[in-house]
Amino acid sequence: MRKPAVLVLEDGSVFRGTSIGADGSSVGEVVFNTAMTGYQEILTDPSYLRQLVTLTYPHIGNVGANPEDEESAGIQAAGLIIRHLPQRASNFRQRERLDDYLRRQGVVGIADIDTRRLTRILREKGAQNGCLQAGDAIDEAAALAAARDFPGLKGMDLAQQATTAEPYAWTQGEWALEGGLPAPLDPADEALPFKVVAYDFGVKRNILRMLASRGCSVTVVPARTPAAEVLAMNPDGVFLSNGPGDPEPCDYAIAAIRELLEHQVPLFGICLGHQLLALASGARTLKMKFGHHGANHPVQDLATGAVMISSQNHGFAVDEASLPETLQPTHRSLFDGSLQGIRRCDCPAFSFQGHPEASPGPCDVAPLFDQFIESMRARG
Numbered sequence: 469m470r471k472p473a474v475l476v477l478e479d480g481s482v483f484r485g486t487s488i489g490a491d492g493s494s495v496g497e498v499v500f501n502t503a504m505t506g507y508q509e510i511l512t513d514p515s516y517l518r519q520l521v522t523l524t525y526p527h528i529g530n531v532g533a534n535p536e537d538e539e540s541a542g543i544q545a546a547g548l549i550i551r552h553l554p555q556r557a558s559n560f561r562q563r564e565r566l567d568d569y570l571r572r573q574g575v576v577g578i579a580d581i582d583t584r585r586l587t588r589i590l591r592e593k594g595a596q597n598g599c600l601q602a603g604d605a606i607d608e609a610a611a612l613a614a615a616r617d618f619p620g621l622k623g624m625d626l627a628q629q630a631t632t633a634e635p636y637a638w639t640q641g642e643w644a645l646e647g648g649l650p651a652p653l654d655p656a657d658e659a660l661p662f663k664v665v666a667y668d669f670g671v672k673r674n675i676l677r678m679l680a681s682r683g684c685s686v687t688v689v690p691a692r693t694p695a696a697e698v699l700a701m702n703p704d705g706v707f708l709s710n711g712p713g714d715p716e717p718c719d720y721a722i723a724a725i726r727e728l729l730e731h732q733v734p735l736f737g738i739c740l741g742h743q744l745l746a747l748a749s750g751a752r753t754l755k756m757k758f759g760h761h762g763a764n765h766p767v768q769d770l771a772t773g774a775v776m777i778s779s780q781n782h783g784f785a786v787d788e789a790s791l792p793e794t795l796q797p798t799h800r801s802l803f804d805g806s807l808q809g810i811r812r813c814d815c816p817a818f819s820f821q822g823h824p825e826a827s828p829g830p831c832d833v834a835p836l837f838d839q840f841i842e843s844m845r846a847r848g
């Protein structure tokens with residue numbers, strides 16, 4: 469027999485369902501993700517720290533869970549909210565069921581609720597804080613109070629929490645991208661390997677794999693690593709990772725990026741890294757109404773007019789109206805016109821708001837990794 473579970477939003481909405489994870493209570497910002505696949509990559513994406521994720525695709529758990537699909541060391545989301553957990557999970561790569569996977573990691577989950585009603589509330593009213601309780605000790609009044617007490621993600625620096633404690637080297641390439649493995653590296657290419665220092669604000673493993681597959685020898689460093697330490701490593705380029713929370717309070721990262729820009733180091737940023745590059749260049753960021761979380765978001769390349777389908781996961785965005793003269797917009801969302809990419813006109817630095825590592829999602833934007841390689845090659 470499954471135990472009961474309840475999700476209470478700060479606006480007082482109550483969703484009663486059944487528990488599919490650990491017993492307990494968890495508070496966070498409730499966000500909806502429209503991707504039809506990749507629930508395990510979503511759960512383990514560190515950008516989801518302090519967020520309770522609901523998936524609009526109704527059947528979640530069909531293929532169970534396995535160690536290869538993890539984007540980090542384990543589940544990072546504060547909880548999972550779904551319509552239906554299938555009775556049986558079936559896949560040759562499966563090592564455990566999704567509910568066992570949640571339980572083993574002490575993460576709460578709820579199923580058998582109307583996720584369409586929940587998503588409509590989030591779309592209409594904007595991001596809501598919520599409390600998910602599961603098990604025998606449910607107290608809806610306490611859940612409502614906890615949801616209302618949660619201060620929200622605005623102003624919250626979570627990159628420091630998501631980052632690695634110590635630097636480490638990353639060597640593993642991609643192994644299973646849709647469309648086959650990347651072209652083998654040219655042994656006669658004397659520029660290889662490119663020495664890349666990757667700032668970890670909550671990095672996803674597939675980003676590191678895509679860098680390694682393109683001939684980068686990657687050193688991942690903690691979020692608070694000063695620019696001087698990075699410069700002393702004499703990198704060919706610096707990567708700024710995705711990550712959770714609000715970019716604005718990450719003043720240590722903004723200061724480091726400013727210094728790296730002054731040294732004309734090739735820079736490439738993804739998502740939180742994109743927002744931090746913008747802040748370091750003098751632009752502003754803002755909290756979006758309900759953000760972008762999905763795997764089918766159309767984004768236009770403003771230079772070519774080409775439209776790419778992209779993965780997205782962000783609740784903050786760079787305010788295009790605040791761009792200084794040194795920043796040029798390069799990509800725009802065709803869902804809501806928001807800014808999706810920028811490049812510095814005076815330094816070899818560029819960034820993208822969505823997820824070119826597409827994990828999960830389409831690979832249309834993967835060439836941005838090649839653009840980073842080219843910018844390091846051009847610098848010589």
Ligand SMILES: NC(=O)CC[C@H](N)C(=O)O
Pocket residue numbers: 515709710711712713714715738739740741781782783784785
């Ligand atoms: N995936 C990310 O890097 C997210 C960036 C930031 N935390 C946001 O929500 O906008």
